[in-house]
Amino acid sequence: MSDEPIYRLRRVGVDYPLPTARDGRVTGLDDVTLDVPATGLTVLAGPSGSGKSTLLRVLALFQPPTRGRVAFAGAAVGPSPRERRAVRRHGIGLVFQTPTDNLLPTLSVADNLHAAAQSARRRADSEDLLTRMGLAGTGRWRIPALSGGQQQRLAFACALARGCPVVLADEPTSQLDDTSAGHVLDAITRLVNQGVPVVTTSHDDRVVERGDRVVRLRAGRLTDQEEHP
Numbered sequence: 001m002s003d004e005p006i007y008r009l010r011r012v013g014v015d016y017p018l019p020t021a022r023d024g025r026v027t028g029l030d031d032v033t034l035d036v037p038a039t040g041l042t043v044l045a046g047p048s049g050s051g052k053s054t055l056l057r058v059l060a061l062f063q064p065p066t067r068g069r070v071a072f073a074g075a076a077v078g079p080s081p082r083e084r085r086a087v088r089r090h091g092i093g094l095v096f097q098t099p100t101d102n103l104l105p106t107l108s109v110a111d112n113l114h115a116a117a118q119s120a121r122r123r124a125d126s127e128d129l130l131t132r133m134g135l136a137g138t139g140r141w142r143i144p145a146l147s148g149g150q151q152q153r154l155a156f157a158c159a160l161a162r163g164c165p166v167v168l169a170d171e172p173t174s175q176l177d178d179t180s181a182g183h184v185l186d187a188i189t190r191l192v193n194q195g196v197p198v199v200t201t202s203h204d205d206r207v208v209e210r211g212d213r214v215v216r217l218r219a220g221r222l223t224d225q226e227e228h229p
């Protein structure tokens with residue numbers, strides 16, 4: 001297996017314009033240098049306002065850095081929105097916090113997987129994907145019939161269907177009860193064990209404990225990186 005990280009960030013900073021701030025801007029990230037390995041679960045942790053979501057948006061190529069450089073899968077990512085969209089479409093799976101934001105509610109479970117696969121010009125083996133995410137037998141169900149936790153697991157299955165080499169998830173368990181959150185965590189662990197690296201933000205200690213590494217932020221700066229054996 002290659003040791004090439006899936007992301008390389010060098011001295012990345014993000015400023016947001018804020019007319020009411022003293023210098024007209026607020027710093028979301030400051031001087032972040034980070035390699036994200038192409039394996040395992042990476043958890044972005046830190047208090048509210050520390051920059052976790054900003055860092056995830058940089059990794060998702062939604063947020064161009066104000067300063068510094070980002071490389072994805074060995075290639076530098078430039079500022080062109082078109083180029084960034086193309087890389088994102090083919091290379092990055094996204095799971096948002098609110099389960100319904102991740103899925104097409106009028107389609108069945110299996111058709112959500114087929115639509116995700118088609119968007120990457122692939123074909124989906126929906127039964128296999130559902131089994132891998134602990135959702136066997138739900139292919140004909142409509143999305144509203146799934147619990148929030150099942151919807152999140154389907155969102156991870158859609159990312160698998162697209163064949164993405166990395167999946168990014170923003171607080172994927174924050175809107176779930178403990179049991180559903182546990183099932184989503186088990187699904188993330190399965191995905192990681194199948195060789196797909198996952199990067200997630202989380203306030204949830206259980207997510208932090210499952211991380212193969214934890215990247216800690218404070219006031220936009222990277223303060224610590226721990227590897228969990």
Ligand SMILES: Nc1ncnc2c1ncn2[C@@H]1O[C@H](COP(=O)(O)OP(=O)(O)OP(=O)(O)O)[C@@H](O)[C@H]1O
Binds near residue numbers: 017
């Ligand atoms: N769109 C924006 N416009 C202005 N400032 C922003 C914007 N997004 C984030 N910020 C600021 O950037 C800093 C980092 O915010 P960010 O949302 O990345 O932190 P976070 O760790 O994800 O917080 P939380 O855990 O509360 O979601 C904060 O000071 C925040 O107020």
